[in-house]
Amino acid sequence: MHNNGGVREEIDVSTTRGDLAVRLSELIQRRWSADVRAVGVHGSLAHGDDQDGSDVNLLVVTYRAGAGPRPALRRVDGTLVDLEVATGEEGLRRARQLTPRWPLDADRFVTTRVLHDPGGWFDQQRDVHLARLAEARPPEFTGLARHNWEMASAAHGRAVRLAEWYETDAALVMIAEARLRAALVAGFLTRTYFRNAADAVKRTGVAGADIQELASVLKTQAEELTARGRPVDGTLSALFDQGL
Known part of the structure; x- marks a missing residue:
């Protein structure tokens, strides 16, 4: 398992959701090795309190638009997987925005369990969002x-x-x-x-x-x-x- 940046705590692979997230991340890294900048999970897996019925919310960060896997929402081995794909630039742009959905979106910007992030992109996402909050009047x-x-x-x-x-x-x-x-x-x-x-x-x-x-x-x-x-x-x- 890769754990190279962002929130450094290891994901619990003894759970169905944790094991699935790690396997998905490793598959994505092998198949799109030149395109993927970072991979992480948010939601209950990021907080470490997932349980039966929890989803796997996976974010794949790419270097350029159109690269990497396609976004998808479907069940895998009985667990719902929400696979989101965004470029690093797009992800940081979203982190800088304050929209009417901010109370529902902010958690993902500041709490991510990292599966692969050699360049520390998820740390940057968190810092960008916190800086935006600090400057908001x-x-x-x-x-x-x-x-x-x-x-x-x-x-x-x-x-x-x-x-x-x-x-x-x-x-x-x-x-x-x-x-x-x-x-x-x-x-x-x-x-x-x-x-x-x-x-x-x-x-x-x-x-x-x-x-x-x-x-x-x-x-x-x-x-x-x-x-x-x-x-x-x-x-x-x-x-x-x-x-x-």
Whole structure:
């Protein structure tokens, strides 16, 4: 097994997921030896708490676009493998971005279990992302929080209407979307990132929130956003305010 950079702890090959990740990495390195810059895993394998039912989230970093294996999502020996491929430049560009999904994306930038990384690319990815966070000003996070609040409010409104029309299944889908978006709002307001969507709604306390409880959460968040100078409602001219 190769372990040449990034998070240096060895992956546990005694588990099905760990063994599969290592075998995949070694196969990729043999087949695309001149194209692959680094290979690592994120998610539960990176945190060392994977269990039966966990996925293998593998990132292959290449030197140039179109090189290396193709991205894929499929089961291998009963385990779901999410194989992502990106150039080193593209990967670092993503690490520099703050998008509305930041609370769900950040974990992968700072926690990776390395399988192959002779040049220390994963260390660079982590440092680039942490530097971006350090330079981000509060209004940037608040603006992204407001974006998610608008999405949460819209989903909540649809859930209310669907419930009134007895479209229960569709209403549940919208409630789930509203919960997740409300969790992302909380993540931005506190600069907290999460392992995944389930972790986000659980840690922010909205996992079991019903329509009425979500309305209360969104009201409180709207007040907080207003207090931070990013009100969720405004005049027509405010629509073109690019200050997030």
